Amino acid sequence: MCKITFISHDGKETLLDKAGGNLMEAAVEHGIAGIEGDCGGVGACGTCHVHITPEWRDRVGPVTRFEQEVINNLHNNSPCSRLGCQIELTEKLDGLVVRIPKPA
Amino acid sequence: MDDNHLPANDPFREKREAEGILKATFQGKKIPMILGFRDVRAAAADWKTFSNDAPFRVPIPSEEDVRSVRQLPIETDPPEHADYRKIVEPFFRQPKEAEMVQKVNVLIGKLLQQATTRPTIEIVREFALPLQSRALTYLLRVPETEANEWISWGTHVFRDGGNGEAKGAALERYITRQLDRAVENPGDDFFSALTQAKFRDRPLTREEMVGFANLTFAGGRDTVIQTVASIIGYLGGNPKALETLRTKPELINMAAEEFFRFVSPLTHIGRVCSHATEVKGMAVEANQRISLCWASANRDASVFEKPDEILLDRKPNPHIAFGSGVHNCLGALHARLLTRSLLRQLCERVAIIKILDAKDHVEHESHYERRLGYDSLVVQMTPRNCQP
Numbered sequence: 001m002c003k004i005t006f007i008s009h010d011g012k013e014t015l016l017d018k019a020g021g022n023l024m025e026a027a028v029e030h031g032i033a034g035i036e037g038d039c040g041g042v043g044a045c046g047t048c049h050v051h052i053t054p055e056w057r058d059r060v061g062p063v064t065r066f067e068q069e070v071i072n073n074l075h076n077n078s079p080c081s082r083l084g085c086q087i088e089l090t091e092k093l094d095g096l097v098v099r100i101p102k103p104a
Numbered sequence: 105m106d107d108n109h110l111p112a113n114d115p116f117r118e119k120r121e122a123e124g125i126l127k128a129t130f131q132g133k134k135i136p137m138i139l140g141f142r143d144v145r146a147a148a149a150d151w152k153t154f155s156n157d158a159p160f161r162v163p164i165p166s167e168e169d170v171r172s173v174r175q176l177p178i179e180t181d182p183p184e185h186a187d188y189r190k191i192v193e194p195f196f197r198q199p200k201e202a203e204m205v206q207k208v209n210v211l212i213g214k215l216l217q218q219a220t221t222r223p224t225i226e227i228v229r230e231f232a233l234p235l236q237s238r239a240l241t242y243l244l245r246v247p248e249t250e251a252n253e254w255i256s257w258g259t260h261v262f263r264d265g266g267n268g269e270a271k272g273a274a275l276e277r278y279i280t281r282q283l284d285r286a287v288e289n290p291g292d293d294f295f296s297a298l299t300q301a302k303f304r305d306r307p308l309t310r311e312e313m314v315g316f317a318n319l320t321f322a323g324g325r326d327t328v329i330q331t332v333a334s335i336i337g338y339l340g341g342n343p344k345a346l347e348t349l350r351t352k353p354e355l356i357n358m359a360a361e362e363f364f365r366f367v368s369p370l371t372h373i374g375r376v377c378s379h380a381t382e383v384k385g386m387a388v389e390a391n392q393r394i395s396l397c398w399a400s401a402n403r404d405a406s407v408f409e410k411p412d413e414i415l416l417d418r419k420p421n422p423h424i425a426f427g428s429g430v431h432n433c434l435g436a437l438h439a440r441l442l443t444r445s446l447l448r449q450l451c452e453r454v455a456i457i458k459i460l461d462a463k464d465h466v467e468h469e470s471h472y473e474r475r476l477g478y479d480s481l482v483v484q485m486t487p488r489n490c491q492p
């Protein structure tokens with residue numbers, strides 16, 4: 001379990017104290033606006049698109065090829081883009097800060 | 105039917121792997137089909153070249169003969185597309201709401217209860233069609249009794265028997281009646297919302313309202329029906345898969361996505377080239393159509409390991425059965441809710457699905473034949489409490 005801060009596109013911050021599973025599941029469970037997880041986490045829908053702040057990118061790990069291909073087709077993608085469903089929340093991510101891109 | 109029978113085939117593999125394109129002809133017109141996953145995705149994203157701003161010509165075959173209006177929002181491009189889509193999106197996001205989930209669960213529970221108490225049931229018309237139509241009444245917030253008329257339209261609003269032109273005209277008359285009723289007696293339903301909606305600060309025209317409703321009835325109909333029938337057919341032919349899902353319910357979501365990938369119930373969709381271009385080395389003229397072949401892309405072995413197998417725990421599964429890019433399927437959440445609920449309740453309520461007779465549904469085209477789902481699927485469903 002770890003602490004995660006979500007920052008919406010208009011700057012609103014939401015802190016989850018004890019988040020587990022993957023980032024998408026944690027966000028959906030707590031009703032974080034802008035993260036939908038429509039496909040349930042198989043990487044088909046891209047509705048769990050987040051931006052990882054630069055200081056966390058190394059710890060979150062590299063994007064996979066399939067994930068990058070999904071990201072390439074998403075609105076507001078950037079080198080910081082990840083799919084929340086592909087980020088498992090382990091102890092090393094305690095304190096993680098993610099931004100939710102502005103929707104199309 | 106043998107245990108390995110699968111509910112869809114892949115007639116595109118050879119061309120996909122050799123050339124990435126199938127030079128096909130539909131209604132006498134050359135329409136190159138893009139086959140590879142990455143090529144399809146790239147073309148779907150490039151709406152400036154491969155445009156949706158083409159009334160009647162996005163579906164293949166084209167639909168000039170069966171409707172009089174541009175379907176909205178799909179037959180538009182950004183930025184108009186986003187503004188049109190926003191008008192109806194709240195209705196299509198309802199499957200996220202607990203009330204909608206509960207209603208669909210109850211509906212599928214009832215349908216399965218009826219199915220398991222009958223000696224036999226024909227799945228396509230006696231189960232999947234009523235399921236799709238009744239569930240759509242929840243999405244559109246209209247009385248469930250409306251589904252009785254929708255069911256009478258068959259598995260496809262234009263192309264399920266009868267005269268397509270007459271069927272299309274009947275659909276438009278129905279929509280007009282509903283819109284007239286909504287003006288007279290507005291409620292919180294889809295038609296009332298259309299009559300009150302604004303597009304960029306102006307009311308929708310009647311033609312636009314009919315265009316939204318036309319897509320709502322035409323899309324997500326045969327596709328949902330064939331996905332539902334395919335799931336039941338597959339689980340009937342592969343009882344171990346039903347058992348696996350029963351013992352591992354955490355696989356339900358993944359299994360649903362895998363059925364969407366495998367069945368890819370919308371084989372392909374059209375785009376119109378806004379200027380002369382090239383597709384996999386083939387010159388394409390301005391105003392010529394191309395096809396984005398979702399079904400082929402979803403069997404691309406460079407993306408999907410063992411693409412011709414149904415892997416209930418496939419993950420990742422970046423399929424594009426619901427399309428890709430800004431024009432992706434509005435009804436995807438609804439389809440997901442239906443299939444997940446169906447799988448969950450099949451596990452809970454049905455011990456064995458015995459297939460008694462199956463007639464494959466086959467798309468016969470000049471350059472390929474694609475089998476997907478069934479024209480008819482007669483099964484016997486044994487309820488779990490009757491297990492010997």
